[in-house]
Amino acid sequence: MKILVLGGTSFVGRAIVDDALRQGHEITLFGRGKTGVELFPEVERRLGDRASGDYESLRQGSWDAVVDVSGLLVRQVEAAAEVLGERVGRYLFISSHAVYAQSGVLPGSDEDTPRREPVRADSVEELDNDTYGPSKVACEDAVTARYGARATIVRPGKVAGPHDPSDMFTYWVRRAAQGGRVALPGDPEQPVQIVDSRDLARLVVQLVADHRPGAFHAVGPAEPVTLGGLIETCARVAGSAVEIVPVPPGSATPLFPLVRADWPAQQRSAARARAAGMPATPLEVTAADVLIWDRERGEPPLRRGFSAAQERELLARS
Structure with a gap:
């Protein structure tokens, strides 16, 4: 085509x-x-x-x-x-x-x-x-x-993968890899949906090839995951250990990486897209690939999330 x-x-x-x-x-x-x-x-x-x-x-x-x-x-x-x-x-x-x-x-x-x-x-x-x-x-x-x-x-939904300019998923990959006590300005039980950029791409190209009309959600991963579970997965992939420490939500910016108040909006159905051919890259694979990419580019400063000093201050009070 x-x-x-x-x-x-x-x-x-x-x-x-x-x-x-x-x-x-x-x-x-x-x-x-x-x-x-x-x-x-x-x-x-x-x-x-x-x-x-x-x-x-x-x-x-x-x-x-x-x-x-x-x-x-x-x-x-x-x-x-x-x-x-x-x-x-x-x-x-x-x-x-x-x-x-x-x-x-x-x-x-x-x-x-x-x-x-x-x-x-x-x-x-x-x-x-x-x-x-x-x-x-x-x-x-x-x-x-x-x-x-x-x-x-x-x-x-939230797209994650190598070359992501938003820092939303990369922040947690990098922070979890550092290990130790991790400040989370939210509830670890919050559901979270991310889709690997390559799964989104495969869906788009397949829809075009199949001449398929309509609207499709591109969300993932395949298995439901909480924000706390996502951080722990990122740590496991990096070979580190973390302790998630909830801190007051008011200590963060309104768009803190992946923290959302509207939980149902993080639980949308991917059934139609899956039926149309969207794959489901395991979260571990997405995290590992982002970790490799981030390290290869030299781990530049991130625009999202806490700075090291901000997090130290919050953890000292928690």
């Missing part, structure tokens, strides 16, 4: 392109040419800028499918669809669990859970916790309105 990827050189897009190439598909990358320029030298590149609406390089050619990894604003999605028109067979949009209504969620909720009201945000600067989800809803609606049964929506 010929697949056009809108944003395919950073983390999720990178994993999708890797998987598609392994499956023998022909890939075209569209982006600004500023990220991951050394990646995929064998792949055709079309330069453009979604922020400014520059899609001129896509006015020629046709593809069996487009995978939209980088669409944040509905005007970006509408502009891409307008330029591509009928020259693509399927439009797969990478969305988010942030599209869902934030109240009344039950454990095991599926893709038919009510979504938030769509919002047309005019610029990336406007996207925050209040507008990101509604903007993604508007993007989903634009794709389905334009392509109908040729539209596919994938809604990942």
Whole structure:
């Protein structure tokens, strides 16, 4: 198949392109040419800028499918669809669990859970916790309105794996590897869902190959896990021992790595995606691979989590 990827050189897009190439598909990358320029030298590149609406390089050619990894604003999605028109067979949009209504969620909720009201945000600067989800809803609606049964929506949960720029899972992998008393500003029994980036990629490429419409959750791992269990798994993989010490939630930032107050939102159903072919990489494998990657890159400072000094102070009071 010929697949056009809108944003395919950073983390999720990178994993999708890797998987598609392994499956023998022909890939075209569209982006600004500023990220991951050394990646995929064998792949055709079309330069453009979604922020400014520059899609001129896509006015020629046709593809069996487009995978939209980088669409944040509905005007970006509408502009891409307008330029591509009928020259693509399927439009797969990478969305988010942030599209869902934030109240009344039950454990095991599926893709038919009510979504938030769509919002047309005019610029990336406007996207925050209040507008990101509604903007993604508007993007989903634009794709389905334009392509109908040729539209596919994938809604990942927290994605983890090598090359993850968010530090959300990497923080716990690195901290658990250090061992000792570990400060957790939350409940160790909190459920947590992460999906390996390679499992997400395999799902996306399989959905495209199967011409499968509809919406799909990309969540994992296969077996339910608590946040405390995740930290202990990371420690076990690293050969260290940890003692998890709950500390007051108020001591952390609102987006502390993987700590969430809405537990049902961390227990969504992956049944539809599993039936469509999404694999389930064991959490131990994801943690081991992230540990290796993090060490190979020299363990740079993380933007999330406690600093060593902050954690020492909290543990001294606990």
